Amino acid sequence: MRERATASIVENLEIASGVYRLTLADSRGSDMVSGIVAEAAPGQFVNVYLNSASMLLPRPFGISDVVASERGPRLVLVYAVVGAGTAELSTYAPGAAIRILGPQGNGYELAPLGKNVLLIGGGLGIPPLLFATRRIRERLTPGDDTRLTALLGYRDAPYYSGGMGLYCDEVFSISETASGIGEYKKEHEHKKNRPFCVVNGTVMDLAARLVSDGRLDLTDASILSCGPMPMLCAVAEWAKSKGIPAQVSLEARMGCGYGACVGCTIEVKPAEPIASAANTKGTVLFVSPSDESLTEHPSIAQRKVCKDGPVFPAEAIVW
Amino acid sequence: MDDSYRVNICGVEWRNPVTTAAGTFAVAESGKYFDPAELGAVTTKGVSAEPWAGNPTPRIAETPSGMLNAVGLENPGVDAYIAGDLRVLKDRGATVISNVAGHSEDEYVYVCRRLDATDTDMLELNVSCPNVREGGMAFGTDADTLARLVGKVRAVTDKPLIVKLSPNVTDITKLAAAAERAGADALSLINTLLGMRIDTRTGKPILANITGGLSGPAIRPVAVRMVYEVARSVSVPVVGMGGIMTGEDALEFLLAGASAVAVGTAALIDPAAPVRVARELGELISNPQVAAAIDAARVRTA
Numbered sequence: 001m002r003e004r005a006t007a008s009i010v011e012n013l014e015i016a017s018g019v020y021r022l023t024l025a026d027s028r029g030s031d032m033v034s035g036i037v038a039e040a041a042p043g044q045f046v047n048v049y050l051n052s053a054s055m056l057l058p059r060p061f062g063i064s065d066v067v068a069s070e071r072g073p074r075l076v077l078v079y080a081v082v083g084a085g086t087a088e089l090s091t092y093a094p095g096a097a098i099r100i101l102g103p104q105g106n107g108y109e110l111a112p113l114g115k116n117v118l119l120i121g122g123g124l125g126i127p128p129l130l131f132a133t134r135r136i137r138e139r140l141t142p143g144d145d146t147r148l149t150a151l152l153g154y155r156d157a158p159y160y161s162g163g164m165g166l167y168c169d170e171v172f173s174i175s176e177t178a179s180g181i182g183e184y185k186k187e188h189e190h191k192k193n194r195p196f197c198v199v200n201g202t203v204m205d206l207a208a209r210l211v212s213d214g215r216l217d218l219t220d221a222s223i224l225s226c227g228p229m230p231m232l233c234a235v236a237e238w239a240k241s242k243g244i245p246a247q248v249s250l251e252a253r254m255g256c257g258y259g260a261c262v263g264c265t266i267e268v269k270p271a272e273p274i275a276s277a278a279n280t281k282g283t284v285l286f287v288s289p290s291d292e293s294l295t296e297h298p299s300i301a302q303r304k305v306c307k308d309g310p311v312f313p314a315e316a317i318v319w
Numbered sequence: 320m321d322d323s324y325r326v327n328i329c330g331v332e333w334r335n336p337v338t339t340a341a342g343t344f345a346v347a348e349s350g351k352y353f354d355p356a357e358l359g360a361v362t363t364k365g366v367s368a369e370p371w372a373g374n375p376t377p378r379i380a381e382t383p384s385g386m387l388n389a390v391g392l393e394n395p396g397v398d399a400y401i402a403g404d405l406r407v408l409k410d411r412g413a414t415v416i417s418n419v420a421g422h423s424e425d426e427y428v429y430v431c432r433r434l435d436a437t438d439t440d441m442l443e444l445n446v447s448c449p450n451v452r453e454g455g456m457a458f459g460t461d462a463d464t465l466a467r468l469v470g471k472v473r474a475v476t477d478k479p480l481i482v483k484l485s486p487n488v489t490d491i492t493k494l495a496a497a498a499e500r501a502g503a504d505a506l507s508l509i510n511t512l513l514g515m516r517i518d519t520r521t522g523k524p525i526l527a528n529i530t531g532g533l534s535g536p537a538i539r540p541v542a543v544r545m546v547y548e549v550a551r552s553v554s555v556p557v558v559g560m561g562g563i564m565t566g567e568d569a570l571e572f573l574l575a576g577a578s579a580v581a582v583g584t585a586a587l588i589d590p591a592a593p594v595r596v597a598r599e600l601g602e603l604i605s606n607p608q609v610a611a612a613i614d615a616a617r618v619r620t621a
């Protein structure tokens with residue numbers, strides 16, 4: 001197992017208001033980034049440690065992309081400035097070193113997903129979902145009629161919706177604050193994969209609208225979702241009402257981000273007989289691949305988001 | 320790892336003076352980053368008679384050079400611990416200190432009795448957890464209550480018994496003396512300091528439990544002072560902890576009179592920190608002047 005190690009900042013660029021794309025490469029004497037690029041599965045995350053000695057705890061960020069570029073492996077994280085730590089991170093210049101640890105946790109179950117895959121993302125949950133979308137697309141064999149549809153919710157102006165367009169059959173976006181009427185706004189009509197933007201609402205408003213307009217095919221569907229907790233909760237409820245299996249990537253306050261402190265627990269339904277999507281498709285719930293931990297007890301229906309998650313079947317969670 | 324700085328803590332040989340601090344080491348997860356047998360000892364998470372679910376989340380808040388935790392001793396219960404973590408650690412050749420939690424005297428006694436029948440090397444009585452409503456710190460802040468508890472536990476086990484003291488008291492030497500008189504073979508300190516953070520945007524406490532235990536470098540000066548006070552007031556060995564991030568930090572505790580140290584919060588931030596601290600400390604101690612200064616500190620406090 002790789003110890004926490006340094007990585008070198010290649011780029012730390014503001015791509016939307018207060019949203020940064022951080023690209024990392026191996027720094028001299030460390031193969032942390034190479035290792036992450038080789039191993040990372042969509043839905044996994046990376047612990048980022050700040051250089052300030054006063055902010056000790058890891059900042060967890062979902063892996064937004066891994067690239068095997070000509071100049072060497074690259075790890076891409078996308079983050080929003082929300083507090084002191086991310087504010088400091090945004091000041092780090094290319095060439096600077098930061099310490100990271102990863103890949104952490106368990107990602108999405110990428111197969112089998114059914115005929116209609118819905119990728120439901122909110123805000124900073126969208127970039128990590130793009131990584132999952134790319135992997136799903138890459139694994140489809142020619143002639144596979146699986147359809148990938150993205151439903152993306154933003155607070156303000158969209159970002160990464162174009163990237164989603166590269167791998168999805170259709171992309172629908174919605175913004176909570178953009179002014180205008182609740183009509184499909186045909187932006188980017190010229191592009192092959194037209195991202196639509198319905199203004200004023202949440203991603204669940206968007207889903208409801210698309211269903212009532214007959215634009216969303218929910219037969220043999222499954223959902224992959226990443227975003228803020230209230231959105232995930234709404235996605236879980238909607239998925240349940242439609243009988244669609246959903247995988248959600250959760251957020252939690254973390255002390256260690258690797259399973260040692262028991263700070264990040266989430267309440268789950270008692271583990272035994274959960275008829276989950278993942279279960280019916282032959283995988284067993286909550287046995288993480290690396291699991292040699294004997295400390296868990298069946299009477300404690302709690303799991304560590306950092307180690308057993310961050311991706312869970314939605315119906316396993318006590319919302 | 321270099322074995323030239325072994326220590327003997329009340330009859331148990333440690334290959335170096337460094338252990339993990341309770342609650343910051345998990346067998347499977349930490350074990351990916353270092354071999355527990357490389358440390359002087361590993362101290363496991365507090366274990367109670369029955370499984371405890373711990374406190375609601377958020378359980379963690381960052382503070383300047385430190386953190387608050389209100390995990391509330393979530394643990395699978397002593398039976399699962401004995402069959403699981405303890406077994407794995409002993410099979411791997413680690414020296415194990417089992418940290419014991421309880422809501423009542425009877426619970427502490429029960430857990431210690433169960434552990435007495437195992438091959439755990441030492442017991443550490445956590446009478447200083449600020450995050451559980453009954454028990455925990457309540458046993459560690461009143462000298463008479465503490466003495467009665469330690470006496471009862473002493474009566475059911477011959478294992479070397481460490482009593483872990485709370486810093487949330489006016490005069491820690493009174494508690495130290497009470498524990499020693501009641502039969503403690505060693506003392507460890509400090510547990511976390513009771514603290515609180517409020518989110519100024521929402522006006523609400525960040526921790527669901529409202530208060531939590533402060534740990535990390537922010538508490539180190541308090542810990543060094545308390546180790547210094549206790550080490551010179553008792554004759555049993557002291558295991559010092561509180562914000563140790565480096566070998567030099569560990570050395571500060573040995574110079575204050577501690578016989579060994581524990582690494583806690585540092586391991587949450589850097590999983591391999593305990594073995595790194597042991598290595599750095601070993602390098603420092605290999606300097607004869609430093610070794611002599613540590614010996615002098617022990618003599619002065621003995």
Ligand SMILES: Cc1cc2nc3c(=O)[nH]c(=O)nc-3n(C[C@H](O)[C@H](O)[C@H](O)COP(=O)(O)OP(=O)(O)OC[C@H]3O[C@@H](n4cnc5c(N)ncnc54)[C@H](O)[C@@H]3O)c2cc1C
Binds near residue numbers: 057082
């Ligand atoms: C598995 C996972 C993946 C994530 N992926 C991304 C991502 O790809 N992009 C992104 O912008 N954000 C992501 N987040 C949220 C991100 O970790 C926080 O926004 C960030 O830690 C805030 O740090 P800060 O110092 O600026 O905020 P502060 O509020 O100053 O941080 C104080 C403490 O609270 C923690 N904290 C604050 N907000 C959150 C939060 N929402 N979730 C978890 N911990 C928090 C911090 O880590 C820190 O320990 C993810 C969170 C998790 C759990």
Ligand SMILES: Cc1cc2nc3c(=O)[nH]c(=O)nc-3n(C[C@H](O)[C@H](O)[C@H](O)COP(=O)(O)O)c2cc1C
Binds near residue numbers: 261363533
């Ligand atoms: C997340 C966390 C969990 C802890 N759990 C326990 C515990 O179960 N039993 C105990 O005696 N102390 C527990 N402690 C206290 C530590 O063992 C240690 O005394 C304290 O954190 C100070 O050391 P540090 O600054 O190196 O972390 C815990 C501390 C933390 C941060």
Ligand code: FES
Binds near residue numbers: 254257307
């Ligand atoms: S953050 Fe420490 S166990 Fe998950």
